[in-house]
Amino acid sequence: MANSFDLIIIGGGPAGLSAAIYGGRAKLRTLVINKGTIGGLADTTREIVNYPGYIQVSGPDLMKDFHKHAQSFGVEFLKEEVVSVDFSKEDKIIKTKKGKEFFAKAVIMACGSEPRLLNIPGEKRLRGSGVAYCATCDAEFFEGEDVVVVGSGDQAIEEGMYITKFARKVTVIVLHDEGILDCNKVSAERAFNNDKLKFIWNSTVEEVLGDENVEGVKLKNLKTGSTSELPCQGVFFFVGMIPSTRFLKDSGLDMDKRGYVPVNESMETNLEGVYAAGDNRVKYLRQVVSAAGDGATAAVAAERYIEELKDFNAKILQNDKKTLLVFFNVLVNESLEFGTLLEGIFNETVNDYKIFKVDMATKKTLAQKYGIDKVPAVVVLDKGEEIKRLDCSMDKEKLKAQLLC
CATH class of the missing domain: 3.50.50.60 (FAD/NAD(P)-binding domain)
Known part of the structure; x- marks a missing residue:
């Protein structure tokens, strides 16, 4: 599909462009959707003196270098405004103001922030005229x-x-x-x-x-x-900045009261396959150098997620062997004990199953897909289709009987 991508990056500032460079270099089909000028707020900065490798450079010149670098890896760019998203399925859906729809396995939110307005008389009317x-x-x-x-x-x-x-x-x-x-x-x-x-x-x-x-x-x-x-x-x-995340209001993405997106060290949000980088995320330092680092981290994490997704589809959904999806949580001792018991049974008996372990903390979309809300839980698949669920009993013989029938 022409509108289907491995990775879509919303925002073309330092974080988005850095993510694009890493995405393109990883041979991911990557699209950057940006509603304004490529470079974001950095493009409006006349002088940057704290970006490594550049003793002094203008914002537009630095962002031009970022842009060229991303283009050299085949990254595609689209100047449009994103108005809504649907992150509920494996293929994320991005909708623009012009009515176009795009699909991606992973999405990086790098939409930045913008100056807070007082909205007093004369402010908007004279913007750019003083x-x-x-x-x-x-x-x-x-x-x-x-x-x-x-x-x-x-x-x-x-x-x-x-x-x-x-x-x-x-x-x-x-x-x-x-x-x-x-x-x-x-x-x-x-x-x-x-x-x-x-x-x-x-x-x-x-x-x-x-x-x-x-x-x-x-x-x-x-x-x-x-x-x-x-x-x-x-x-x-200079009365503060606000994140450009209003279009994410009903997306299911966690945001703080100001609209910033919390992430972990891998730039992962609360939604699987969705990442946030740069000025729109909760962070300590908002500079070009930290935004670039965010973008690189998010893109590497997205690449690994996409590879895991492809691996799951190829090895599990398209596998002729029956598969046990074993859902666990490292913080729940019962699920860890059950996993140990299950592995012991497999070591003792000849079976026709393949085990695929699913960490509830990192594979939330998969857990939602199969309606799993507590662990331990085991879904039995045959050629990708669910055929039954196991009673996750700690009774070894009872569990073995379920596997042999």
């Missing part, structure tokens, strides 16, 4: 002008200090009392010692003013309730 969310992208456009920064966390203060390299003056609007910032102490100390950085405390921005371009902001003092206007030519919002 309203900005990335200092390294846009600070140079405010050479010699007055700029307002909204926020007081690490990103806001550090980006604010970067903007002072270009702007005449940078005013930071802070919700808290005087002297209290949400950033780390080192950045706070540097900010207070920066002569071009000023602060307005106990305040919030209620409106961005201007017709075609930003001309100022309307401020509200949270203690007195009074409002005032502050002239400026640019407003940078």
